[in-house]
């Protein structure tokens with residue numbers, strides 16, 4: 001987590017200087033990630049294609065009002081602008097899956113500090129809001145509740161499209177429509193204040209998400225993805241678009257057919273960059289396996305991954321970070 005003093009420093013402290021610099025592709029022929037309009041009659045095919053080739057796309061025509069997204073931006077800015085001792089009252093108890101302020105669990109395994117502050121909301125935002133703003137928490141609560149509801153519906157619409165394509169039946173994923181299942185989703189608020197030496201600092205280290213799908217919003221450039229055969233590419237924010245990235249569990253369910261996109265966040269000197277990720281995963285103890293999909297079972301394909309739960313996957317990430325999936329390979 002950033003110490004309160006780093007926001008005003010003129011030189012990057014040593015503990016934040018990363019030994020390796022990740023070059024970003026800058027050729028004029030730089031490929032750009034697909035932009036898909038959910039209202040397009042061919043949206044389903046385009047989404048499947050993007051999942052197979054990129055593991056990420058920008059979605060427009062999603063129906064989430066611009067005003068709501070702007071209100072989220074402003075509430076999240078207010079949260080990170082609170083005094084450090086106020087934010088620390090919600091400090092996460094452990095590095096793992098819980099709500100509150102803190103470092104990403106991956107920080108413990110990294111060689112240097114991240115130029116980063118994070119806040120995780122699992123379940124309702126009310127509890128944290130009450131601690132942060134004891135007398136005035138309704139604004140944050142209402143806005144985040146409203147956003148959470150809308151992104152939840154959107155991500156579930158997309159996951160349904162994918163389950164249908166993979167011939168995964170409702171019975172096989174009976175948890176999916178269960179309204180009491182709130183523990184498998186998180187709103188992850190990420191903050192990177194302006195950085196005195198952005199090329200030597202890292203906002204979020206390269207990772208894949210332990211999710212089915214993640215809906216990401218940021219209005220400031222910084223998200224970069226790794227594309228095989230090209231290298232690191234910057235994702236250009238598009239007004240009104242939400243970035244949809246696939247996570248490890250759709251990669252496993254599709255037996256490797258869909259890409260779990262490797263991504264990271266860069267920082268910049270001028271702007272305080274904030275991003276909001278809605279991370280939707282299977283329930284913690286649900287066993288995910290490529291053979292869930294009838295298509296694979298019938299086609300005689302060999303499963304590329306062992307059956308695994310979110311809990312096990314988080315455990316592997318906490319130990320091996322980006323190498324975690326290699327321990328699930330058959």
Ligand SMILES: C=C1C[C@]23C[C@@]1(O)CC[C@H]2[C@@]12CCC[C@@](C)(C(=O)O1)[C@H]2[C@@H]3C(=O)O
Nearest residue numbers: 096097098104105106120186207209210279
């Ligand atoms: C719900 C979660 C996914 C996440 C771990 C967490 O409990 C909250 C933080 C998330 C995050 C954000 C940055 C990258 C990442 C790998 C990390 O260390 O913390 C992800 C985690 C994940 O997707 O596994």
Ligand SMILES: O=C(O)CCC(=O)C(=O)O
Nearest residue numbers: 188190218223265275277
């Ligand atoms: O800030 C970003 O653009 C990326 C955030 C992210 O990867 C995450 O929250 O998992």
Ligand SMILES: [Fe+2]
Nearest residue numbers: 207208209263
């Ligand atoms: Fe991520």
